[in-house]
Amino acid sequence: MFDRRLLQNFDWILLLLLIIIGSISLINLYSATFPIRDAGGSQIVIKQTYWYLIGFAVLLMMTTFDYHKLERLAWPIYLASLLLLVLVLIIGKVSSGSQRWLSLGVMNFQPSELAKISIVIILSQFFSTHGEYSDYRLRDLWQPFILILLPFLLILKEPDLGSAMVLAIIAFSITLIMKIRWTSLLFLIVTVLSSIPFVWFTLKDYQKKRIFTFLNPESDPLGAGYHIIQSKIAVGSGLLGGKGFLKGTQTRLHFLPEQHTDFAFSVLAEEWGFFGSTFLLILYLFLILWGINIAKNSKDRFGSLLAIGITAIVFWQVVINVCMTIGLMPVVGIPLVLFSYGGSSILSTMLGMGLLMNISMRRFMFQ
Amino acid sequence: MGSSGFDQVSVETLSRRLLLVTIFVFVIFSMLVFRLWFLQVINGQKYRTQSENNRIHLQRLSPYRGRILDRNGELLVDNLPSFNLYIIPEDIQDEKKLLNDLKILINLDPEEVEKRLKKESGAYAFQSVLIKKNMSRDELAIIQTHLFNLPGVTTDTKPRRSYLYGDFAAHIIGYLGEISEKELARGQYSENIPGDYIGKVGVEGKWQKELNGTKGEKYVEVDAAGRQLQVVSKKSAVSGQNISLTLDKNLQASAEVILNDKTGAIVAMDPCNGEILAMASSPSFDPNVFITGIDKTEWNRLTSGKDYPLQNRALSGQYPPGSVFKIVMALAGLEEGTITPEEGTLCTGIYTFGNRDYRCWKSGGHGTVNLHRALKESCDVYFYKLGRKLGIEKIAYYARMCGLGEKTEIGFDSEKPGLIPDNEWKLKKYGVSWQPGETISVSIGQSFVLVTPIQAARLISVIFNGGKVYQPKIVKWVGDENNRDYSEPVLLRELKVDKKNLELIKSALTAVVNEQGGTGSSARLMEVNVAGKTGTAQVITLEKEKELEEANESSDRYEDHAWFVGIAPAEDPKIAVAVIIEHGGHGGSAAAPYVKKLIKEYLGVDK
Numbered sequence: 001m002f003d004r005r006l007l008q009n010f011d012w013i014l015l016l017l018l019i020i021i022g023s024i025s026l027i028n029l030y031s032a033t034f035p036i037r038d039a040g041g042s043q044i045v046i047k048q049t050y051w052y053l054i055g056f057a058v059l060l061m062m063t064t065f066d067y068h069k070l071e072r073l074a075w076p077i078y079l080a081s082l083l084l085l086v087l088v089l090i091i092g093k094v095s096s097g098s099q100r101w102l103s104l105g106v107m108n109f110q111p112s113e114l115a116k117i118s119i120v121i122i123l124s125q126f127f128s129t130h131g132e133y134s135d136y137r138l139r140d141l142w143q144p145f146i147l148i149l150l151p152f153l154l155i156l157k158e159p160d161l162g163s164a165m166v167l168a169i170i171a172f173s174i175t176l177i178m179k180i181r182w183t184s185l186l187f188l189i190v191t192v193l194s195s196i197p198f199v200w201f202t203l204k205d206y207q208k209k210r211i212f213t214f215l216n217p218e219s220d221p222l223g224a225g226y227h228i229i230q231s232k233i234a235v236g237s238g239l240l241g242g243k244g245f246l247k248g249t250q251t252r253l254h255f256l257p258e259q260h261t262d263f264a265f266s267v268l269a270e271e272w273g274f275f276g277s278t279f280l281l282i283l284y285l286f287l288i289l290w291g292i293n294i295a296k297n298s299k300d301r302f303g304s305l306l307a308i309g310i311t312a313i314v315f316w317q318v319v320i321n322v323c324m325t326i327g328l329m330p331v332v333g334i335p336l337v338l339f340s341y342g343g344s345s346i347l348s349t350m351l352g353m354g355l356l357m358n359i360s361m362r363r364f365m366f367q
Numbered sequence: 368m369g370s371s372g373f374d375q376v377s378v379e380t381l382s383r384r385l386l387l388v389t390i391f392v393f394v395i396f397s398m399l400v401f402r403l404w405f406l407q408v409i410n411g412q413k414y415r416t417q418s419e420n421n422r423i424h425l426q427r428l429s430p431y432r433g434r435i436l437d438r439n440g441e442l443l444v445d446n447l448p449s450f451n452l453y454i455i456p457e458d459i460q461d462e463k464k465l466l467n468d469l470k471i472l473i474n475l476d477p478e479e480v481e482k483r484l485k486k487e488s489g490a491y492a493f494q495s496v497l498i499k500k501n502m503s504r505d506e507l508a509i510i511q512t513h514l515f516n517l518p519g520v521t522t523d524t525k526p527r528r529s530y531l532y533g534d535f536a537a538h539i540i541g542y543l544g545e546i547s548e549k550e551l552a553r554g555q556y557s558e559n560i561p562g563d564y565i566g567k568v569g570v571e572g573k574w575q576k577e578l579n580g581t582k583g584e585k586y587v588e589v590d591a592a593g594r595q596l597q598v599v600s601k602k603s604a605v606s607g608q609n610i611s612l613t614l615d616k617n618l619q620a621s622a623e624v625i626l627n628d629k630t631g632a633i634v635a636m637d638p639c640n641g642e643i644l645a646m647a648s649s650p651s652f653d654p655n656v657f658i659t660g661i662d663k664t665e666w667n668r669l670t671s672g673k674d675y676p677l678q679n680r681a682l683s684g685q686y687p688p689g690s691v692f693k694i695v696m697a698l699a700g701l702e703e704g705t706i707t708p709e710e711g712t713l714c715t716g717i718y719t720f721g722n723r724d725y726r727c728w729k730s731g732g733h734g735t736v737n738l739h740r741a742l743k744e745s746c747d748v749y750f751y752k753l754g755r756k757l758g759i760e761k762i763a764y765y766a767r768m769c770g771l772g773e774k775t776e777i778g779f780d781s782e783k784p785g786l787i788p789d790n791e792w793k794l795k796k797y798g799v800s801w802q803p804g805e806t807i808s809v810s811i812g813q814s815f816v817l818v819t820p821i822q823a824a825r826l827i828s829v830i831f832n833g834g835k836v837y838q839p840k841i842v843k844w845v846g847d848e849n850n851r852d853y854s855e856p857v858l859l860r861e862l863k864v865d866k867k868n869l870e871l872i873k874s875a876l877t878a879v880v881n882e883q884g885g886t887g888s889s890a891r892l893m894e895v896n897v898a899g900k901t902g903t904a905q906v907i908t909l910e911k912e913k914e915l916e917e918a919n920e921s922s923d924r925y926e927d928h929a930w931f932v933g934i935a936p937a938e939d940p941k942i943a944v945a946v947i948i949e950h951g952g953h954g955g956s957a958a959a960p961y962v963k964k965l966i967k968e969y970l971g972v973d974k
Binding site: 177179230232233234235236237238239240249250253254255269270273274277278281284285288289292295296301304308315319322323326327328 | 377380381382384385388389392393395396399400402403404406407408410411412413414415417418419421422588589590591592596
């Protein structure tokens with residue numbers, strides 16, 4: 001049964017934001033992958049365009065059903081994502097020492113991307129059925145804790161510390177929207193802080209090195225500090241107005257590492273300067289505020305929590321990636337959502353955006 | 368409404384929380400924007416500079432060092448290609464295999480290569496490390512054919528200083544050496560950077576600035592892998608200027624052949640402008656060893672030991688002039704009126720002063736001699752008596768006027784001034800005043816008097832060119848084909864003497880070679896009038912010699928130094944030659960024939 005109001009309530013603003021960000025991403029990618037000597041564009045821009053087109057199809061697909069169905073499907077989705085995380089540890093592709101990718105023939109798929117959405121769905125389901133926005137005590141939270149812990153540990157095992165941390169932060173954000181008794185929160189924070197020394201010993205050498213390098217990149221300018229230093233140089237050298245499209249020397253001459261994936265933002269900052277990079281940040285800010293707005297306007301708690309969770313996915317990944325490129329955080333390998341090259345990231349983000357739009361379209365409907 | 372719907376309280380709670388979330392989001396984004404402002408605007412220029420430094424590399428272009436030629440344009444020093452082998456550590460695939468291959472191919476010591484790699488690498492990425500300098504053409508060919516199989520290895524060709532005739536004129540030309548930190552700190556080598564080779568001594572050292580040229584600069588754009596993409600800007604190097612020496616290559620070669628198995632020095636000079644035609648010092652050395660590398664034993668051999676090959680004896684060898692000094696004595700005597708040309712003096716073979724006997728070389732004596740004969744036959748007693756009458760101060764005055772006892776200022780730091788003693792000097796040096804007996808020894812060029820070979824060559828020039836004291840010159844012109852900067856003769860002073868007196872001495876010196884009984888008859892030439900003066904410089908006193916003879920210890924070391932200064936043609940002088948052969952014996956027999964040979968060759972009268 002198709003409701004005409006759905007079409008009237010179609011969220012054009014969200015769609016427009018996604019199209020603008022996507023377009024900038026493609027333009028930026030064109031520059032990031034522009035070959036030094038040979039003429040001709042690169043395959044990567046064409047591929048990313050396809051990912052975007054498929055992404056928009058996924059987005060539309062995600063609007064065709066009532067998101068409340070997800071409440072019932074939360075557990076199957078959660079279990080399925082756990083299964084994929086287990087699967088990746090068994091048959092996943094090993095690249096540079098970690099096992100993060102499932103090969104699907106046409107594309108490589110990162111189950112941790114899906115795990116972020118599934119944890120948002122299952123936590124939204126849990127908190128919408130368990131009590132009001134009331135003061136949760138820690139013992140009331142043992143179930144969500146287990147729910148988070150399982151995928152967290154599986155991702156950590158790959159190992160993918162960055163994604164595991166992002167998953168935890170997203171889950172924590174949703175929990176924080178529900179009120180936790182402040183004594184419990186304090187206890188939690190103290191526990192986390194005091195566990196840091198123990199966590200330190202479980203870190204792999206390269207992870208420790210990254211943290212050291214972040215704290216003092218100049219100590220090893222040609223080795224581990226290279227990424228941070230070169231990215232800061234790229235961003236800083238953009239000045240107010242940038243060096244111009246295709247004229248970023250850090251990018252074009254490959255001083256900037258991973259320039260079409262993790263450090264795509266640095267490319268933009270170098271070529272378009274403070275104005276360009278701030279403009280993109282403002283677009284993300286709009287997207288996030290719009291997500292919060294959708295959460296606010298949703299007529300039920302599941303919808304609100306789901307919208308907040310999806311917005312949190314975008315928010316935290318944007319913040320972490322940008323911080324990484326401007327030297328405010330260690331390099332943890334989190335791509336800039338909707339901007340970095342990568343089918344897996346684009347598709348799962350568009351899937352989330354589809355759900356956000358689904359909630360937005362159904363804001364005036366009552367069950 | 369389902370259980371998940373909202374009641375009014377929930378809506379308000381949610382709104383309140385979302386407001387907090389919104390504020391939090393704003394704060395975080397403001398922080399990001401502030402950070403961007405900090406990086407891109409506040410510190411932007413710093414990062415812009417760093418990004419430029421990343422991509423633009425400065426390459427210095429070494430200028431081509433000027434060539435050195437002889438007076439007729441014959442090439443003496445050139446730059447030949449030097450083939451160097453480098454390794455870029457980042458490009459090595461299998462270090463063990465590479466080291467082994469290099470050992471098999473061109474016999475490079477793997478340990479040495481490893482040491483160099485370890486020492487030099489790490490300044491910046493993809494920096495090439497110099498492994499071997501001056502490979503032979505064969506070695507280069509082997510490396511080139513196997514290059515595809517030697518990842519990390521590169522070669523290049525750089526100009527290398529080459530002294531075409533080995534030790535030819537080595538003391539004049541000098542040699543190059545790597546610039547030292549001290550020299551860099553002094554600031555006079557503004558064109559040079561560490562690792563550069565600069566002239567250390569000789570013409571290479573003195574004319575370093577002219578020979579060096581000006582460095583060029585090339586700014587190239589490189590990518591992160593160090594590959595050059597394009598030249599951004601380029602300032603070409605300006606080649607150093609060529610230098611033409613005043614040396615005559617053939618004459619120099621002959622002089623060196625003469626000294627081949629001897630210790631000594633030869634200076635040939637154009638008497639009328641001070642240009643040095645030949646200047647040889649033996650033993651010598653091959654300056655190429657400083658370019659190709661020198662080991663410790665070789666260095667020790669060159670710098671120490673009694674032969675001291677690096678020393679240029681023509682400029683820094685200080686010898687008693689012996690009878691050559693009688694030229695000065697004659698001039699002083701005539702000018703002061705102490706003697707007249709005709710006045711005769713009796714030589715009995717011995718002159719007694721105080722309680723000491725001063726002997727003439729001719730034991731029976733010369734009988735009565737006038738100035739002409741005294742010079743011709745080199746009568747010692749005549750000059751003992753003359754010296755006694757003149758006194759040391761007058762002798763010193765004329766000696767200095769003729770350019771003795773002072774550096775000729777030919778331009779080399781190693782030059783020594785020689786020594787013309789006087790009362791003041793004696794007091795200062797020994798704290799005792801001058802003894803009249805010492806004047807007697809000085810009169811025949813012994814005792815404290817010391818003269819360098821170049822001073823001796825100039826002395827005879829001054830007599831024959833009419834009293835003109837020129838500053839000797841080693842460089843004829845500086846420049847290139849189209850723009851030559853000739854150096855003018857530098858006249859230091861003109862003797863204020865009676866020309867008649869000069870003529871008298873000239874005639875006597877011509878008699879030395881050409882008249883019956885002259886001591887320099889071995890220098891006689893049929894075709895031209897050679898003039899000259901023999902000299903025999905005692906290394907030790909006669910008394911000491913006797914002692915040694917009694918102890919049966921006489922050897923070369925105590926043999927006298929043989930001097931001859933010659934000039935030709937006497938009436939229109941073109942070449943003056945001074946020869947000293949250490950421990951050669953008598954000047955008339957051990958030095959005069961060489962002067963003849965050189966004059967004959969230079970004037971082209973040997974056909």
